[in-house]
Amino acid sequence: MYLSNIKLWNFRKFGSNEIFIDLSQPNLDLNFSKGLNVIVGENDSGKTAIIDAIKLVLRTHSFEYIKVEERDFYQDRKHLRIELLFSDLTPSEAKNFTEWLGWIGNNESAEPYLRLVYEGKMKDQRVLVGDIKAGVDDEGSVLTAEAREYLKTTYLKPLRDAENELIAKKNSRLSQILLGDEAFKGKNKDHELVRIFNDLKIQLEKYFKGEFEITNGDGQVIHCPQEGKDIKQKIDNYIRLFYGSDIYNTLFEATSNDMKSVLEKLTLSLANDSHPGLGTLNRLFMAAELLHLNKAKWTGLRLGLIEELEAHLHPQAQMQVIETLQEEKNIQLILTTHSPNLASKVKLENLIVCDQGQAYPLGADYTKLEKTDYSFLERFLDTTKANLFFAKGIIFVEGWSEEILIPALAKKIGLNLTERKVSVINV
Template identity: 35%
Template sequence: MHLSNISIKGYKVVNETSTVALHKGLNVIVGENASGKTSIIDAIRLLLREDEFGFSPVSEKDFHKPFTDNSQPADNFFIQGQFSGLSKDDKVTFLPWYDLKEHATLSLKFENKEKYGRYKKQVWGGSSKSSVFEWELFDKINCIYLPPLRDAEAKLKEGKSSRLAKLLKNLEASAIKDAKGNYKLHKLEERFKVFNDEIATSEDFPIKGMNDKISQQLKDAVGQTFGQHTHISFSEVGFNRIAESLRLFFFPGIEEHENKENYRSLDENSLGHNNLLYLATILAELIDSGEQDERLKVLLVEEPEAHLHPQLQIKLLKYLETISLSREIQVIVTTHSPVLASSATINSLIHICSNNGKVNATPIKDTGLDYKVSIKCETHDGCSDITIPESADFLTRWLDTTKSTLLFAKGIILVEGIAEAFIVPQLAKKILKKYNSTNKPKLPESIDEAGVSVVNMNGIYFKHFMRLFCNFGIEDKESANIPIRCSGMTDQDPEKDLDENGNKTIPASPTTANHNFGKNPALNLIATINKSEYCRLFVGPLKTLEYDLAMEGNNIQSMASVLAENWHNREEVYKELKEISEKDWCKETLKNKAEAANEILKRIEDKNMGKGYFAQLFSETITKNSELATPQYITNAVLWACGGKVSDQ
């Protein structure tokens, strides 16, 4: 049994009805700030009566209020959970919630009508509000929450709210009650009672003398009639008080240390390790709860990356995934960490974004990533088709900490290589400045300010990445899409030109070195991609990024200047580049310009330079050169991702 979806309306940042699909095992919810992740977690806590939240009173801030002038809070808020995967025993236990469609539902509604500091509440199971609600069913649900900025030290110290106390009480629940449910003396209580009796009566300890002196002073002060007898002991011997007196100490190593005096208190430990100790206590409480008839165990964790370095984040997430399956605990994690997002399996990721009070939740596994495609090689006779792997497997391998930023962005620009990754963000500043001078509403002044990520795919893998944002190539099947704008930049990659010596002026890329398709295979996707709501693929008009950039305006002059200033050895090359950098290429013929652009491209790809190094150097020039021209396809890619209007190429 697991919580398969949560529907919310009018609660906190959620205005319109929003449904988040969840699955058994590990769920990793990702998305930008203020997208609704915390509202989802709090809604689950409230619905399932999580120990530290479910009994707290609702406040006026829980009713959604739009960020508009003279706005009014919602009249009510509604939360509904659906439970799936019910066993035969689950169906019997939760029969009042069962809807006869292999699901159980639990609904909660609060009216925005305050009376005596509280708001009117309705709770019902199944489809009928009128049926008698059995509150005892919540005893079959164990929901535990770990906040993002948790005070682990305070939670592990002694007291009524101590997690150590709760763990011991859960583990010993059956040991303090008999078969009829009546309280019985626990062996810990017996030992404490013997200890207290011994120190209170023995002449070997000062306790007896203290007690006698206090009693004598009372007798002398108020007399025999009004005096009271006293008894001194170290603690009450009740099981709950014993449990609440427990404290946790640590030693910096996993092996037990023989000398107990070497153990330290938690205030001497690091925040990160205290968080891990706290989480370990929570997991012990969930895994060995002592309740044999618990039907649902849910662990809610907000930002587990708090105070943990990347290696620990990865280790922790993998462990949560393991115990979620082996111990049948549904784990729901929210995170801002690209490290965690890139370490999670594709099937566990759920992307969240918000638009005018509606939360859009997209399970990545539902975006149609299971599609395989074969491309026929038309170059070599008898050559077998090239099979591109499943997109899910591909993205699992490729979504590292840099590429996984696409899961937290407001917009995406997919590029083929490191050169575009360096150059596009700098060109974007010029593009956005020019756009804002003639258009309203204005766009942010940079892609960073716009929350747009440039993702370097290191190849022409648009088919795999863009499947997250649009449907294509899937017959008779609709898939979910992440509802944010995604643009891609790609090259024409025409047949390779040969110079007078028979050398290719544009070397084959690593992805097509053995199979010359004659053109970029990603171009076959444009017709479908560009009809979608969120995706566009923009193509350079000529050859490749550097060549197309050189053919714009007087860019050859700036590019040749950068090459000349940073060229090593071969004096004749330096002189040639210097001459190119001193011409006004706006006045040259198209043929001369193309020859110079080819020369620029040749030198960029020379072993003395390289595309990545040149892009780094040239990106510094972009910010200083106000006259630099930008190819239209780059302009369109930037504007689309940032939410602007694009022009026909």
């Protein structure tokens, strides 16, 4: 299954001056492709609004608290609506949403789809939180918590702290990813890792009791360190003084060793790089999330949302990452970017241009380009020429001299092309 369409009414930049919502006239009606979708556009063009609307309805795997706020309503409107449509459900996916499914076609050719609806309202300067509903009619019925678990999305925020997500800590993102993998899922006590940590827990407790033994190859005890016991006795003395009683003793013990606790002790890093930079950590984080999206035996949605994929990445690294993501077949990715490097490497059918509260897919179904135009343009659009996706205006020139002279001549007559967001494209 994949997210095939989103419709928005009065959400952020996507709204109208009409007082009431007209369900036949959404302010945004955008189709997505099955695999990679890259949304480009200038700041405040609506890219993040699309990502946030999806997150708001589906929630994420990262335990984020997401709710509608006053700023989510278009201007002074009091009612917003989000609709999401999911297509190409396999039987194993469709069984999770049986009572909410709609059907396209008849008899054996009928194909199921799932439609989700969320409505938010403002009353007396207060946001009224609605339920996530699903169904074929305009209202739908409430989606159960169990069904919603199958629809959660993976989200990587723009200024992501990859290092913090990959280090050992309580509820680390790394532990969440691993807990969902078949290697660890449902194996809370009966797993090799749990047994390893249980043995360590016993040895740690013995160390602070002065009972830990170091043996040689023949099993003979050669040393029984007492440093831990000394530390414990010093703390015990203070505790007894604080309580005025000899009945109190301290106990050093390792934390509980169920599977979740064990995985929270793990840190992911590169074996050959002891001090990785932000770009390396970012790629490592994305690799871990792709493991999560590709987990086996999962019968729910496999959707990743990544804002500003280029964050902390060198231009060549950006191209390498986007080429890899473009080859992914079993997951859907919706990305936003400000990088011409990425735009130059993405197939046109995977690009969506946002501008002034509208979104324009560049797939063959949405343009007047011929098939041969697509193959030519994808060869033609290098990093420099891909600037046209980010410009407010374009001047096409036929040579290097014109590319250099036009901006200089424009300045002479008082026009700064950079300030006006006009790109000069040499064809």
